[in-house]
Amino acid sequence: MLKYLEPHSEPVVETLRIAKVSRRGFLGTTGAFALAAYAMPARAFDKYPTGAEGMPHGVVEDPLVFVSIDADGTVTLVAHRSEMGTGSRTSIPMVMADEMEADWNLVKIVQAPGDEPKYGNQDTDGSRSMRHHIQMARKIGGSVRTMLAQAAANEWGVDPATVTVEMHEVKGPAGQSAGFGDLAAAAMALPVPTHEEIAYKSEDQFRYIGKGEVQITDLRDITTGAAVYGGDVMLDGMKFAVVARPPVVGGKAASFDATEALAVPGVESVHEIPYGGLAQKFAPLGGIAVVASNTWAALKGRDALKIEWEAGEHGSYNSDAYMEEMIATSEQPGSLARDQGDLDAAFGDAARTFTRTYTQAHIAHIPMEPPAAIASYTAEGLEIWAPVQSPYTVRNDIAEAMALDPENVRVNVTLLGGGFGRKSKADFVTEAALLSREVGAPVRMQWTREDDVRHSFYHTTSAERIEVSLDAEDNVTGWLHRSVAPSILSTFAPDEGNVLPLEQGMGLNDVPFDIANIRCESGKALAHTRIGWFRAVSNIPHAWAIGSFVGELADELGKDQRTMWLELIGAPRQLDPQNSGLPDNFWNYGEPMAEFPIDTGKMAHVLNVAADGIGYGKDLPEGEGIGLAVHRSFVSYVACAAHVKIVDGRITVPEMHMAIDCGFCANPERVESQIQGAAVMGMSVALHSGITFENGAVVQSNFYDYDVVRSDNYPTVTTHIIPHPFSVHATGVGEPGVPPVAPAIANGLYAATGDRRRSLPMGVNV
Amino acid sequence: MTKIILNGSEREFNEAPDMPLLWAIRDLAGLNGTKYGCGVGLCGACTVHVNGKAERACQLRLDEVEGAEITTIEGLDPDGNHRVQAAWRDLNVPQCGFCQTGQIMQAVALLDENPKPSDDEILAAMSNNVCRCGCYQRIVDAVRLASTGI
Ligand code: FES
Numbered sequence: 001m002l003k004y005l006e007p008h009s010e011p012v013v014e015t016l017r018i019a020k021v022s023r024r025g026f027l028g029t030t031g032a033f034a035l036a037a038y039a040m041p042a043r044a045f046d047k048y049p050t051g052a053e054g055m056p057h058g059v060v061e062d063p064l065v066f067v068s069i070d071a072d073g074t075v076t077l078v079a080h081r082s083e084m085g086t087g088s089r090t091s092i093p094m095v096m097a098d099e100m101e102a103d104w105n106l107v108k109i110v111q112a113p114g115d116e117p118k119y120g121n122q123d124t125d126g127s128r129s130m131r132h133h134i135q136m137a138r139k140i141g142g143s144v145r146t147m148l149a150q151a152a153a154n155e156w157g158v159d160p161a162t163v164t165v166e167m168h169e170v171k172g173p174a175g176q177s178a179g180f181g182d183l184a185a186a187a188m189a190l191p192v193p194t195h196e197e198i199a200y201k202s203e204d205q206f207r208y209i210g211k212g213e214v215q216i217t218d219l220r221d222i223t224t225g226a227a228v229y230g231g232d233v234m235l236d237g238m239k240f241a242v243v244a245r246p247p248v249v250g251g252k253a254a255s256f257d258a259t260e261a262l263a264v265p266g267v268e269s270v271h272e273i274p275y276g277g278l279a280q281k282f283a284p285l286g287g288i289a290v291v292a293s294n295t296w297a298a299l300k301g302r303d304a305l306k307i308e309w310e311a312g313e314h315g316s317y318n319s320d321a322y323m324e325e326m327i328a329t330s331e332q333p334g335s336l337a338r339d340q341g342d343l344d345a346a347f348g349d350a351a352r353t354f355t356r357t358y359t360q361a362h363i364a365h366i367p368m369e370p371p372a373a374i375a376s377y378t379a380e381g382l383e384i385w386a387p388v389q390s391p392y393t394v395r396n397d398i399a400e401a402m403a404l405d406p407e408n409v410r411v412n413v414t415l416l417g418g419g420f421g422r423k424s425k426a427d428f429v430t431e432a433a434l435l436s437r438e439v440g441a442p443v444r445m446q447w448t449r450e451d452d453v454r455h456s457f458y459h460t461t462s463a464e465r466i467e468v469s470l471d472a473e474d475n476v477t478g479w480l481h482r483s484v485a486p487s488i489l490s491t492f493a494p495d496e497g498n499v500l501p502l503e504q505g506m507g508l509n510d511v512p513f514d515i516a517n518i519r520c521e522s523g524k525a526l527a528h529t530r531i532g533w534f535r536a537v538s539n540i541p542h543a544w545a546i547g548s549f550v551g552e553l554a555d556e557l558g559k560d561q562r563t564m565w566l567e568l569i570g571a572p573r574q575l576d577p578q579n580s581g582l583p584d585n586f587w588n589y590g591e592p593m594a595e596f597p598i599d600t601g602k603m604a605h606v607l608n609v610a611a612d613g614i615g616y617g618k619d620l621p622e623g624e625g626i627g628l629a630v631h632r633s634f635v636s637y638v639a640c641a642a643h644v645k646i647v648d649g650r651i652t653v654p655e656m657h658m659a660i661d662c663g664f665c666a667n668p669e670r671v672e673s674q675i676q677g678a679a680v681m682g683m684s685v686a687l688h689s690g691i692t693f694e695n696g697a698v699v700q701s702n703f704y705d706y707d708v709v710r711s712d713n714y715p716t717v718t719t720h721i722i723p724h725p726f727s728v729h730a731t732g733v734g735e736p737g738v739p740p741v742a743p744a745i746a747n748g749l750y751a752a753t754g755d756r757r758r759s760l761p762m763g764v765n766v
Numbered sequence: 767m768t769k770i771i772l773n774g775s776e777r778e779f780n781e782a783p784d785m786p787l788l789w790a791i792r793d794l795a796g797l798n799g800t801k802y803g804c805g806v807g808l809c810g811a812c813t814v815h816v817n818g819k820a821e822r823a824c825q826l827r828l829d830e831v832e833g834a835e836i837t838t839i840e841g842l843d844p845d846g847n848h849r850v851q852a853a854w855r856d857l858n859v860p861q862c863g864f865c866q867t868g869q870i871m872q873a874v875a876l877l878d879e880n881p882k883p884s885d886d887e888i889l890a891a892m893s894n895n896v897c898r899c900g901c902y903q904r905i906v907d908a909v910r911l912a913s914t915g916i
């Protein structure tokens with residue numbers, strides 16, 4: 001069966017669902033999920049400011065943009081964020097439906113194309129989907145419910161305050177009743193109420209929010225193979241393309257011979273794609289494209305190309321030597337990211353100091369779905385189907401690259417087979433679009449896994465040096481953390497080796513420790529490959545270093561890990577940015593500090609919950625140990641307690657307890673699945689994932705030499721979600737689970753064996 | 767020309783006999799539930815059944831499956847309600863979902879051969895199916911649920 005779709009059709013990612021509420025609920029899995037029941041006082045929805053207003057195109061709260069109601073009562077909700085596995089395509093509409101009193105079984109979800117002026121910000125990264133849209137979703141749902149009640153009141157000639165809306169039914173005081181479909185036309189023509197005019201549901205009236213019983217909207221399609229990802233749209237006359245890209249960023253083909261490639265049956269044409277390099281945002285790397293009648297012919301054609309590559313200026317990038325340089329840089333003062341108290345005095349007065357250095361190799365995201373996209377260029381315009389995290393950016397970038405009017409570019413968002421930051425960068429989509437124009441037919445661009453491993457926008461590599469001063473009683477009096485890592489900025493602008501405030505804000509200068517004198521510095525490092533962002537970004541190296549250091553300091557001072565963490569975190573308090581030596585441009589994940597403070601009480605609490613959950617301190621057999629780490633990122637707090645066990649010379653982690661404080665939790669089932677996933681990905685970061693470079697080219701290529709955690713060594717995770725009412729602002733979920741995992745495993749490995757590892761990846765063998 | 771029985775119907779391919787079954791299924795037959803994840807037999811995203819056994823479609827040339835009965839996720843159950851699919855839904859296994867068709871095909875083949883696998887047997891059978899999102903805990907639970915009902 002071939003599925004053909006008309007260009008300029010409705011968004012392809014559209015589903016009508018059945019059986020949407022889980023039979024077993026989400027409590028049926030092992031590794032119990034723990035959410036303490038809490039009695040909730042009925043309370044209104046007090047609006048609060050977030051960083052959403054500061055994002056490009058902000059937040060749109062117009063129900064007419066996001067909601068339509070058919071005459072038969074079917075409610076169609078627009079999902080405007082990309083779905084890459086976090087559940088946002090389900091959870092945001094679920095919040096709308098709940099506040100609307102819509103029956104979830106009568107709700108249909110359609111995916112918005114890239115159009116931020118219409119839908120508001122769509123850039124799905126930064127763990128922002130729920131944090132920035134839960135208020136908007138409640139406002140939209142509440143607006144529609146209010147409008148339905150008003151329409152009914154008008155029709156029945158009654159006071160709207162006497163009209164109730166419940167599960168897709170509107171009821172009047174004298175027993176009148178109408179369905180959503182009956183009132184839709186009149187309701188949607190009414191003025192949209194203001195926030196103050198809406199009688200929001202109290203939390204005890206929530207049907208779906210906070211329950212974790214709504215299943216993801218794509219569940220059935222995913223399990224039957226009907227779900228549509230980047231490479232899954234079939235268009236009439238579509239061609240299949242792959243590209244041979246320069247092994248070194250900024251390199252070019254000095255010459256190439258396509259004779260043999262063109263002789264491969266099925267190969268139709270060969271094209272040279274304009275070359276890119278560093279500081280060119282998400283432009284393609286360039287190279288030689290092979291277009292064929294199927295993917296296999298294109299791959300064989302690519303193998304048959306004869307290309308002389310010229311490496312260019314980054315051909316001397318060797319990551320081992322580079323690491324030595326970064327470590328050397330970390331021995332020298334860098335630029336100040338925080339200066340609290342008088343660190344020089346603290347070190348001058350110290351009884352002794354304690355210093356450790358930690359490193360981390362580059363990481364490639366390797367989403368399960370390698371980059372793939374489909375483009376169809378015609379005289380009318382360009383239509384794209386692609387698994388992209390930021391479809392409006394893609395639309396504008398491609399319009400610019402191809403000198404098109406953005407109005408004539410449509411970007412349909414498919415499901416993403418994982419994103420993790422890689423699919424924020426649409427080089428692969430631009431390749432498809434350029435080729436479609438070139439060949440005059442729809443083109444499916446397929447990256448192989450080797451292409452993905454070798455041509456990513458890599459997570460940075462880093463050297464982190466931490467030195468503390470101790471007084472005669474072993475109190476920590478000074479904290480000096482120097483971080484050296486090439487910056488994401490190098491992907492956007494000519495590189496001067498300096499990091500961005502947002503990279504420093506991710507775990508370097510926001511360190512919440514109760515130490516009088518704190519200095520954080522960044523050393524220069526010039527990028528030699530495209531640096532991108534990977535799930536949790538700079539928090540990974542910073543949390544790795546800080547978490548490992550706390551473990552080492554505990555050992556040095558003869559304390560257990562929990563005591564050491566709690567002493568450093570100190571009494572419950574909020575970090576005062578004015579008196580903490582933080583720079584004016586301190587980055588709090590784009591959120592106002594007053595609303596999203598750095599709260600040491602929350603940090604200590606998640607640590608205690610995870611440590612208690614795993615039974616930290618219990619007796620363990622030889623070769624087993626528990627490691628602890630806690631980290632604040634994306635304005636959430638996550639602790640990891642990892643039980644490490646050596647089995648046949650291999651590091652295994654049979655059990656983990658993870659505790660997350662993400663403020664109000666709208667969908668605990670998806671939060672649990674994100675935390676389980678973060679545990680596995682964090683463990684891959686800890687044990688396996690390292691990209692290295694020789695002569696400018698990536699050494700690794702596929703799962704042979706760039707492996708990840710598999711089901712023979714996954715941690716059984718118990719997830720503890722700290723319960724909060726709605727008034728405790730929802731914060732990030734997708735990313736913050738990752739950073740504490742690697743240091744917890746390193747601390748657990750040390751507890752199990754006395755083997756202290758300071759470089760990521762640490763390897764899986766002891 | 768290669769002939770196979772694809773989800774119960776005879777299907778002929780005139781393209782190169784060395785084409786991996788994966789690309790024939792996806793590009794030529796248009797059945798996109800079978801996924802490309804590595805192309806080298808190391809991830810399991812392309813898992814299909816060949817004469818009832820789980821195989822990596824990226825590792826089989828068309829001429830190696832001449833005459834074989836191939837089942838893809840689309841042909842697993844006429845209503846998409848195989849007990850393994852149902853177990854996957856009961857436990858909300860997927861995150862991004864991309865690996866899941868391969869995981870389900872692997873699990874079905876395991877349970878066809880060994881209806882009551884031990885936990886170690888489940889891990890051994892599933893350990894070559896990568897889930898980058900890290901759904902392993904729920905995958906293993908879902909295999910167990912499909913096997914035992916609990
Ligand atoms: S694509 Fe066949 S095993 Fe990975």
Ligand code: FES
Pocket residue numbers: 085368417418860861862863864865866896897898899900901
């Ligand atoms: S669910 Fe995303 S790779 Fe398995």
